[in-house]
Amino acid sequence: MVSARGLVILPSTIYTALLSRPSTPDPKCAPGGNFDLSHWSLQLPTGSAKGINVIPSKDLQGCHGYSGPHFHTHRSSGLMVLEAPGNPDVTGCVTTQGSRHCRSELRETNPDGRNAAWSSSGTNVLEVTMAVTEADDGTFGTAIGQVFARSKPLAAIYYSQKGNMTVDVKPGPLGHDHIRGFPVAQVPLGQRFTFRLSFSDSILNVAVDGKEAPLNLPRWPADECSFKLGNYNQGRSGDQSVVQVAEITLKHASAASGRGRDSLLGMLGGPLAVFSFSLASYM
Numbered sequence: 493m494v495s496a497r498g499l500v501i502l503p504s505t506i507y508t509a510l511l512s513r514p515s516t517p518d519p520k521c522a523p524g525g526n527f528d529l530s531h532w533s534l535q536l537p538t539g540s541a542k543g544i545n546v547i548p549s550k551d552l553q554g555c556h557g558y559s560g561p562h563f564h565t566h567r568s569s570g571l572m573v574l575e576a577p578g579n580p581d582v583t584g585c586v587t588t589q590g591s592r593h594c595r596s597e598l599r600e601t602n603p604d605g606r607n608a609a610w611s612s613s614g615t616n617v618l619e620v621t622m623a624v625t626e627a628d629d630g631t632f633g634t635a636i637g638q639v640f641a642r643s644k645p646l647a648a649i650y651y652s653q654k655g656n657m658t659v660d661v662k663p664g665p666l667g668h669d670h671i672r673g674f675p676v677a678q679v680p681l682g683q684r685f686t687f688r689l690s691f692s693d694s695i696l697n698v699a700v701d702g703k704e705a706p707l708n709l710p711r712w713p714a715d716e717c718s719f720k721l722g723n724y725n726q727g728r729s730g731d732q733s734v735v736q737v738a739e740i741t742l743k744h745a746s747a748a749s750g751r752g753r754d755s756l757l758g759m760l761g762g763p764l765a766v767f768s769f770s771l772a773s774y775m
Contacts, residue, residue, distance in 0.1 A: 517570025518555065523563065525555030526570055531608070531742055533601050536562055537577050537585040537594035537725075544586050549601050562596040572737040574598075574723040578628055582730035593630075596735075597638075597722035600742070608718040612641070612694040615745035618719040621686040626734040627653045630726030632660065632673055634733040637689050637721050639696070641714035647696055649687055650726070655680045657687075659698050659705060664712045676705040684738060691717060693747075 517526040534547040547558045559565065562575045574596040577583035585594035600608040600618075610616055620637060627633045633652030638645055647661045655678050661671040677700035679685045688699040694711040697704060719742070723735040 517565070519565055519567050519570045521555035521565060521570075522552075522557040522559035523565055523572040524553045524557030526565065527572055527737075527740065529553055529557070529598070530603060531601055532598040533605070533607075534558065534563055535588070535595055535597045535599055536560070537587075537596060538562070539586040544588055549605050566736060569736070574735045574737070576628075576634075576723040576725035576733050578725055578727035578730040578732060593724060593726050595635075595722065595724040597720050597724055599720050600718040609716040610718070610744060611747070612691050612712065612714040612717055613747040615692045615743060616717065616719075617688065617690045617692065617741075617743040618721065619686060619688045619739075619741040619743075620721050620737060621684060621739035622735055622737045623682055623684045624651045624733070624735050625682050626732060627651055627655075627681065628725045628727030628731060628733040629653060629729050632656075632658050633726065634735070635724035635726060636735060637687055637719070638724070639689055639691050639717060639719055641717045643716075646691075646712070646714065646717075647689070647698070648724075649676070649689065649698060651679070653681070654678075655683075657685075657700055659707065661696065661707065661709065664710065668710060671707070674705065674707065676700050677703065686739075689719065 523529065529552040530549055532552065533549050534552055536545040536547065539545045551558050564573050566573050576596045577585040577594050580587055580594055587594055602608055618637065622636065624634060624636065632650035634650065635648045636651050637649040639647050645662065647659060650658045650660065656675065657677040657679060659671065659674045659676055663670045676698055685701055690697040694713045696707065696709050696712060698707065699705065723733055725733045727733065
């Protein structure tokens with residue numbers, strides 16, 4: 493867009509960085525009192541034949557935000573706890589349409605509450621520090637992080653009962669095969685780790701504790717993308733899975749924020765990038 497004075501005005505949200513890292517968590521607060529959940533809604537393993545229960549972002553925020561059996565604050569550490577039941581045929585939990593498994597997951601949203609829908613052409617990174625204290629008995633274990641495009645999963649990170657972390661990548665438009673069980677790390681049950689899921693410049697990358705998995709995928713242009721994190725139980729039995737989250741970092745930058753940003757900095761004499769660091773607390 494061009495202003496009346498001839499200046500090129502780029503979108504005000506060219507760059508956002510949302511950091512949710514509690515430094516002084518309050519175990520008596522709901523997760524939204526210790527973490528900034530303004531960019532997330534919550535999908536629960538409860539509901540009815542019409543669909544699962546979804547808690548919107550506005551109802552998650554603050555010390556008195558939503559808390560329940562499957563999403564709550566750890567009584568001593570103040571970490572965010574997400575619990576998901578096992579096989580719905582055994583537990584009676586409710587699944588999303590088209591899924592055979594139950595979840596307690598955070599789904600990325602925009603500040604206005606609508607589901608996020610960004611382009612893979614920019615910089616898009618999700619980093620999460622967590623520990624899996626109980627994993628399901630599925631083939632690859634519990635899905636703890638996902639990236640979607642047009643409501644379809646593109647890739648997911650899994651954690652098994654043996655502490656094996658793997659990646660699943662769906663077949664791409666340029667012909668790469670379905671990648672299943674690609675090993676990325678081995679982390680003992682209950683031990684904290686940090687995963688990084690990046691879908692930037694249309695290339696998918698995964699890293700655990702700073703070590704990148706050699707996926708070597710081609711470019712995969714996609715629109716209407718979003719991240720998910722938490723606990724998506726893939727188990728065959730009714731055993732639950734439990735995830736404890738310590739930190740969430742979400743970063744987005746448009747593909748136009750490089751050269752265009754520099755030229756505007758020169759013209760306007762001020763920062764164009766919008767940094768939104770939301771510090772809530774850390775253990």
